[in-house]
Amino acid sequence: xxxxxxxxxxxxxxxxxxxxxNLTVHEGEIVSLIGGSxxxxxxxLRLIAGLDRESAGRIRLDDEVLSGPHPAVGIVFQxxxxxxxxxxxxxxxxxxDGLSAAQKKARVAHALEKVSLVExxxxxxxxxxxxxxxxxxxxxxxxxxxxxxxxxxxFSALDAFTRASLHEHLLGLWEETRPTVVLVTHDVQEAVTLxxxxxxxxxxxGRIFDELPLTxxxxxxxxxxxxxxxxxRVLTALDHSLKxxxxxxxxxxxxxxxxxxx
Amino acid sequence: xxGKAASQAWSSHxxxxxxxxxxxxxxxxxxxxxxxxxxFLPIAIALLWEAAVKSGLAQGxxxxxxxxxxxxxxxxxxxxxxxxxTWMTLxxxxxxxxxxxxxxxxxxxxxxxxxxxxxxxxxxxxxxRAIPSIAWVPLFILWxxxxxxxxxxxxxxxxxxxxxxxxxxxxxxVDRKLVEVGHVFRLSRIQLARRILLxxxxxxxxxxxxxxxxxxxxxxVAAEFMGASEGLGYLLVDGQQMGKPDQILAAxxxxxxxxxxxxxxxxxxxxxxxxxxxTVRERL
Ligand SMILES: Nc1ncnc2c1ncn2[C@@H]1O[C@H](COP(=O)(O)OP(=O)(O)O)[C@@H](O)[C@H]1O
Ligand SMILES: [Mg+2]
Numbered sequence: 001x002x003x004x005x006x007x008x009x010x011x012x013x014x015x016x017x018x019x020x021x022n023l024t025v026h027e028g029e030i031v032s033l034i035g036g037s038x039x040x041x042x043x044x045l046r047l048i049a050g051l052d053r054e055s056a057g058r059i060r061l062d063d064e065v066l067s068g069p070h071p072a073v074g075i076v077f078q079x080x081x082x083x084x085x086x087x088x089x090x091x092x093x094x095x096x097d098g099l100s101a102a103q104k105k106a107r108v109a110h111a112l113e114k115v116s117l118v119e120x121x122x123x124x125x126x127x128x129x130x131x132x133x134x135x136x137x138x139x140x141x142x143x144x145x146x147x148x149x150x151x152x153x154x155f156s157a158l159d160a161f162t163r164a165s166l167h168e169h170l171l172g173l174w175e176e177t178r179p180t181v182v183l184v185t186h187d188v189q190e191a192v193t194l195x196x197x198x199x200x201x202x203x204x205x206g207r208i209f210d211e212l213p214l215t216x217x218x219x220x221x222x223x224x225x226x227x228x229x230x231x232x233r234v235l236t237a238l239d240h241s242l243k244x245x246x247x248x249x250x251x252x253x254x255x256x257x258x259x260x261x262x
Numbered sequence: 263x264x265g266k267a268a269s270q271a272w273s274s275h276x277x278x279x280x281x282x283x284x285x286x287x288x289x290x291x292x293x294x295x296x297x298x299x300x301x302f303l304p305i306a307i308a309l310l311w312e313a314a315v316k317s318g319l320a321q322g323x324x325x326x327x328x329x330x331x332x333x334x335x336x337x338x339x340x341x342x343x344x345x346x347x348t349w350m351t352l353x354x355x356x357x358x359x360x361x362x363x364x365x366x367x368x369x370x371x372x373x374x375x376x377x378x379x380x381x382x383x384x385x386x387x388x389x390x391r392a393i394p395s396i397a398w399v400p401l402f403i404l405w406x407x408x409x410x411x412x413x414x415x416x417x418x419x420x421x422x423x424x425x426x427x428x429x430x431x432x433x434x435x436v437d438r439k440l441v442e443v444g445h446v447f448r449l450s451r452i453q454l455a456r457r458i459l460l461x462x463x464x465x466x467x468x469x470x471x472x473x474x475x476x477x478x479x480x481x482x483v484a485a486e487f488m489g490a491s492e493g494l495g496y497l498l499v500d501g502q503q504m505g506k507p508d509q510i511l512a513a514x515x516x517x518x519x520x521x522x523x524x525x526x527x528x529x530x531x532x533x534x535x536x537x538x539x540x541t542v543r544e545r546l
Contacts, residue, residue, distance in 0.1 A: 049446060051442055051445060051446070069445055069447075069448050071448065074446070077439070077442075079439065081439050081442075083443065083458070084539070085461040085462075086538075095446075097447075124538050126538070
């Protein structure tokens with residue numbers, strides 16, 4: 001279980017990127033963070049990944065307080081961030097330290113298969129398309145079997161077709177070990193396709209506006225009515241977050257309505 | 263210019279190789295004849311001049327025709343003088359290059375990697391860099407004598423600055439985003455240096471070494487002007503004092519060939535290290 005307790009981050013220049021964030025993500029749950037740009041979504045992931053220090057509050061993974069990069073926490077950045085001097089398979093193997101060469105090879109081979117890049121194993125990153133590069137980056141994060149996987153708008157630079165196929169690759173990998181996933185997105189459809197819960201954020205200072213459970217069964221039918229309804233609910237919450245920046249969300253009522261509906 | 267064309271051919275060959283193996287052999291066989299266009303102008307001028315002198319239109323005393331330059335080169339090669347002079351010059355450049363490049367790499371790496379060292383070191387080195395290196399000659403002669411040590415020192419100084427600046431700049435400009443990948447996988451400082459910083463700076467390091475080597479060849483001429491009894495620079499001075507322009511031009515040609523060969527060897531030796539690069543930087 002990943003829990004954020006009273007988490008705040010104020011940058012050196014005084015920007016209040018996050019203020020009093022409280023969020024619990026259960027083991028194996030996929031939570032999606034939605035919000036306009038500048039809500040502190042990236043900041044939140046960087047804190048969990050240990051790339052930045054929180055100004056106040058703390059982050060716990062099970063019984064451990066996180067302070068810095070942790071072997072059980074993996075991250076996929078908005079850009080692929082592949083190492084251009086390593087081949088595709090060496091990039092995937094980058095975080096696999098302390099394993100025998102045979103074990104490494106087996107894990108990388110399996111990951112390559114899961115992201116359908118077997119025939120590209122020996123190519124340089126520069127020879128891959130954007131979608132393929134992002135798949136390598138996802139494989140690199142998954143291959144270490146993290147308990148928590150953070151994804152920061154990983155598909156935002158891709159076209160709709162590529163994005164849909166990457167959703168499938170992501171879910172395929174997730175099915176295997178069922179890590180806890182925090183997925184940042186600004187695409188409501190994407191959130192409803194992938195997540196068990198949508199967390200809507202608000203800027204200045206970055207904070208949580210609302211949470212909506214997305215209890216559709218998997219695999220999700222993107223053309224069905226329940227999907228449409230969920231998308232509309234998330235959009236409505238987003239709308240409220242934009243229109244009434246200071247208003248309190250009516251979380252309880254929403255939840256009850258949701259419970260009734262389902 | 264040929265370097266540019268060759269590197270473009272190389273990179274497109276790589277791309278094609280990735281797509282399909284048969285296509286790559288096609289590409290390799292296709293030779294870009296336009297490369298030869300670059301030879302047209304110098305050869306035409308040489309032939310024209312040759313003809314002008316042969317026909318008596320020009321005297322060719324101060325600007326000897328190509329045939330006489332080639333004959334002089336051949337004569338120097340026959341007596342073995344050419345090799346002795348070339349070897350001497352090459353030796354001076356190599357020793358100066360190794361010393362200057364080693365110092366440049368070490369200080370550049372320290373200055374690039376550590377802020378305190380940079381603030382301590384960089385202002386002084388930048389100030390020293392502002393001095394035209396030839397201005398050191400009298401001091402070096404006073405300190406190190408007129409023989410090899412002062413020559414090598416001058417070359418080393420010439421090589422040092424571009425290497426130092428190149429390495430420090432390369433380290434400072436390593437993409438923070440890639441360094442963060444190292445942090446995420448909890449690399450130690452040493453692992454980070456070896457697995458991310460070193461490969462990331464290699465392409466720029468190669469460029470720095472190449473400009474260092476180029477300056478090494480520039481400074482060996484200056485060093486050999488200041489009193490040498492051997493070396494291609496000596497051939498230049500000797501040619502001037504004895505009024506032998508063909509010897510001067512022969513030495514200049516030898517310099518050009520030697521410099522180009524050394525640079526090509528450096529590029530060839532470092533190419534495997536920077537094969538992954540997605541640029542045509544080696545045109546520089
Ligand atoms: N390193 C930084 N220094 C100062 N301010 C920053 C820094 N990184 C982000 N911010 C600010 O913090 C806020 C949240 O940024 P970010 O987490 O990137 O938002 P999001 O990912 O939701 O778009 C923004 O106002 C941004 O300008
Ligand atoms: Mg962001």
